[in-house]
Amino acid sequence: MRVTINDIAKAANVSPSTVSRALADSPRISKATKRKIFKIMEEMNYYPNVIARSLARKSTNIIGVLVMGTTEKAFQHPFFPEILRGVASVAYKNEYKILISSVTDMDEQRKIVNDLTQSGITEGLLILSSGVNDPTIPYLKEIQFPFVIVGRPDNENEVNWVDNDNVSIGYQMTRHLIEVGCTDIAFLGVDKKFMVTLDRLKGYKMALKENNIPLNEDLIVEGKFVDDTGYDLMKKLLDRGIVPSGVIACDDLLAFGAIKCLNEKGLRVPEDVAVAGFNNVPLSSYFTPPLTSVDINAFSLGAKGFELLLNSIKSEVKSFNRAIIPFQLIVRESTMKKGS
Amino acid sequence: MRVTINDIAKAANVSPSTVSRALADSPRISKATKRKIFKIMEEMNYYPNVIARSLARKSTNIIGVLVMGTTEKAFQHPFFPEILRGVASVAYKNEYKILISSVTDMDEQRKIVNDLTQSGITEGLLILSSGVNDPTIPYLKEIQFPFVIVGRPDNENEVNWVDNDNVSIGYQMTRHLIEVGCTDIAFLGVDKKFMVTLDRLKGYKMALKENNIPLNEDLIVEGKFVDDTGYDLMKKLLDRGIVPSGVIACDDLLAFGAIKCLNEKGLRVPEDVAVAGFNNVPLSSYFTPPLTSVDINAFSLGAKGFELLLNSIKSEVKSFNRAIIPFQLIVRESTMKKGS
DNA sequence: CTGAAAGCGCTTACAG
DNA sequence: CTGAAAGCGCTTACAG
Numbered sequence: 226m227r228v229t230i231n232d233i234a235k236a237a238n239v240s241p242s243t244v245s246r247a248l249a250d251s252p253r254i255s256k257a258t259k260r261k262i263f264k265i266m267e268e269m270n271y272y273p274n275v276i277a278r279s280l281a282r283k284s285t286n287i288i289g290v291l292v293m294g295t296t297e298k299a300f301q302h303p304f305f306p307e308i309l310r311g312v313a314s315v316a317y318k319n320e321y322k323i324l325i326s327s328v329t330d331m332d333e334q335r336k337i338v339n340d341l342t343q344s345g346i347t348e349g350l351l352i353l354s355s356g357v358n359d360p361t362i363p364y365l366k367e368i369q370f371p372f373v374i375v376g377r378p379d380n381e382n383e384v385n386w387v388d389n390d391n392v393s394i395g396y397q398m399t400r401h402l403i404e405v406g407c408t409d410i411a412f413l414g415v416d417k418k419f420m421v422t423l424d425r426l427k428g429y430k431m432a433l434k435e436n437n438i439p440l441n442e443d444l445i446v447e448g449k450f451v452d453d454t455g456y457d458l459m460k461k462l463l464d465r466g467i468v469p470s471g472v473i474a475c476d477d478l479l480a481f482g483a484i485k486c487l488n489e490k491g492l493r494v495p496e497d498v499a500v501a502g503f504n505n506v507p508l509s510s511y512f513t514p515p516l517t518s519v520d521i522n523a524f525s526l527g528a529k530g531f532e533l534l535l536n537s538i539k540s541e542v543k544s545f546n547r548a549i550i551p552f553q554l555i556v557r558e559s560t561m562k563k564g565s
Numbered sequence: 566m567r568v569t570i571n572d573i574a575k576a577a578n579v580s581p582s583t584v585s586r587a588l589a590d591s592p593r594i595s596k597a598t599k600r601k602i603f604k605i606m607e608e609m610n611y612y613p614n615v616i617a618r619s620l621a622r623k624s625t626n627i628i629g630v631l632v633m634g635t636t637e638k639a640f641q642h643p644f645f646p647e648i649l650r651g652v653a654s655v656a657y658k659n660e661y662k663i664l665i666s667s668v669t670d671m672d673e674q675r676k677i678v679n680d681l682t683q684s685g686i687t688e689g690l691l692i693l694s695s696g697v698n699d700p701t702i703p704y705l706k707e708i709q710f711p712f713v714i715v716g717r718p719d720n721e722n723e724v725n726w727v728d729n730d731n732v733s734i735g736y737q738m739t740r741h742l743i744e745v746g747c748t749d750i751a752f753l754g755v756d757k758k759f760m761v762t763l764d765r766l767k768g769y770k771m772a773l774k775e776n777n778i779p780l781n782e783d784l785i786v787e788g789k790f791v792d793d794t795g796y797d798l799m800k801k802l803l804d805r806g807i808v809p810s811g812v813i814a815c816d817d818l819l820a821f822g823a824i825k826c827l828n829e830k831g832l833r834v835p836e837d838v839a840v841a842g843f844n845n846v847p848l849s850s851y852f853t854p855p856l857t858s859v860d861i862n863a864f865s866l867g868a869k870g871f872e873l874l875l876n877s878i879k880s881e882v883k884s885f886n887r888a889i890i891p892f893q894l895i896v897r898e899s900t901m902k903k904g905s
Numbered sequence: 906c907t908g909a910a911a912g913c914g915c916t917t918a919c920a921g
Numbered sequence: 922c923t924g925a926a927a928g929c930g931c932t933t934a935c936a937g
Contacts, residue, residue: 239924240923240924241924242924242925242926253923254922258922277929280930281928281929283929
């Protein structure tokens with residue numbers, strides 16, 4: 226039924242070995258033979274079977290992408306597809322394929338990781354999640370399976386990872402708000418389970434210190450990182466009688482909610498309160514007011530992540546690599562106070 | 566190095582065939598033998614190699630998901646990941662894996678489709694894109710490769726597909742706007758390349774006709790389906806001196822832009838102009854004003870899409886199946902005119 | 906209930 | 922420059 230290397234061999238009057246070598250463009254096969262073989266392949270509409278090839282070569286050219294916590298809204302965040310695009314782009318160039326698995330709970334995660342690492346289908350894993358204390362990480366290290374984390378993990382010197390410098394991101398944004406005249410700056414959406422929010426908070430504190438602004442813990446509001454609770458977080462603050470002059474939300478989606486809440490209380494953005502987000506979602510520039518944010522270059526995060534993974538797969542000498550992707554502060558109306 | 570079925574066979578003093586059968590839980594193997602074999606597998610930490618299994622069984626349990634037009638913003642739309650979640654959910658239950666490919670241009674698409682269909686890795690294809698006149702479709706039909714399209718294709722009776730009833734969606738939304746007192750209703754974002762927008766427009770026209778409202782072509786504005794041009798489309802209309810009492814945008818993201826434009830011109834939503842979108846993105850409920858939209862149940866689109874594909878792969882007798890996923894009209898403030 | 910053997914479609918030392 | 926043979930790690934008729 227399906228034409229195999231043996232069919233081609235017969236038709237070309239050569240051995241299967243020779244066909245295989247022609248396919249691999251081995252220098253040991255004469256040009257003439259190659260030409261003949263390729264012509265026949267064309268005629269007979271031959272395509273190599275990658276499964277058979279994988280078995281023989283003991284290499285599948287497939288990596289797995291693991292998306293954690295898909296029951297939460299995280300997976301719906303615009304930067305996830307963007308990361309995936311980056312991964313796909315470099316993977317394609319390197320003739321790698323991408324197996325994607327989304328995981329809801331820890332139990333499922335254990336099963337899927339086990340499957341992906343033991344069944345021989347996948348050569349390495351790209352993990353999209355910077356959850357603190359993920360038990361998968363020590364497991365992967367133990368079995369020495371190549372993997373890269375997108376997002377800074379807690380044990381940053383013992384794994385491969387790629388991320389932005391989120392401390393710097395938090396710092397820059399806070400400094401920006403200080404520069405436009407804010408002193409009491411709220412920080413919304415810290416989630417202890419996500420390094421990224423902790424890092425951004427760290428940068429926030431650094432900037433305050435550097436500018437001799439006393440830290441007010443009341444201005445820091447915990448919450449889910451990516452969720453529709455920006456409104457609630459802001460409300461919590463206002464209900465306590467606190468009206469900050471600036472607000473930094475850990476994600477644009479949170480910032481949108483916060484702005485809505487401020488508006489309802491009759492507070493104008495940016496005149497009364499300057500508001501900024503992070504991650505620069507597509508809508509941010511079209512929001513009212515256009516939202517100051519940080520472009521994290523999600524595409525590059527994915528692209529670089531794949532590169533690191535490929536390195537880890539191919540490299541003889543094991544090492545732990547990291548990559549820091551640059552970001553851009555994007556100032557828009559939502560933080561443009563008069564006089565600044 | 567890696568433990569194989571032969572290692573287990575030796576350790577258990579049986580033949581590889583028996584181990585294989587135990588693995589498949591064949592009734593032809595005694596309970597006692599199975600127990601012994603499983604115990605040894607446990608001890609030796611054995612996992613079957615799915616590549617070898619795939620080759621022997623001639624079946625990989627892998628499907629491909631093809632995402633078209635990833636250079637456009639489409640891929641970043643929140644409903645794509647949601648569809649993927651639906652696919653993954655059912656695939657997981659059926660022990661299928663998902664290979665994902667995103668495609669930018671037609672040239673790349675041809676290569677990837679060719680690869681996915683000929684290399685033997687993938688048993689069927691799920692195509693995310695309802696682009697009109699996609700050359701891939703006739704090709705897949707010709708080679709009789711199982712596939713399902715998410716989105717109604719032009720040749721709807723000759724392929725498997727799953728979609729909402731977009732005519733009905735357009736109709737219901739328009740009727741809703743008419744009910745709240747709108748008569749001159751603009752329709753933004755028709756893109757002839759996407760069936761979904763054409764269908765929604767069709768429903769719009771049906772509703773007008775049914776209510777004896779004359780069709781005004783000037784109110785229909787073409788544009789990219791999913792893009793940040795809602796502002797521009799609305800502006801185009803207003804610049805022509807047209808101020809509709811209602812606006813339907815082909816996507817929530819477009820509606821956000823349209824609202825912004827209206828606001829800048831001093832028009833209030835919904836008091837002066839009622840505005841509605843489609844697809845119910847996460848932000849819609851938190852927008853100011855909360856946006857009337859339609860929940861298309863993207864998760865179900867993906868889940869059902871996989872079911873159809875699995876059917877197509879397994880079924881002896883070939884047929885063309887379709888599935889229509891229900892939707893929900895979600896009325897929010899943006900269309901709540903006074904008195905309605 | 907179990908085994909020996911052939912086969913899935915390739916690749917690759919080994920030999921010439 | 923080319924081929925015969927073994928092997929990748931499974932499954933599955935065939936035979937008993």
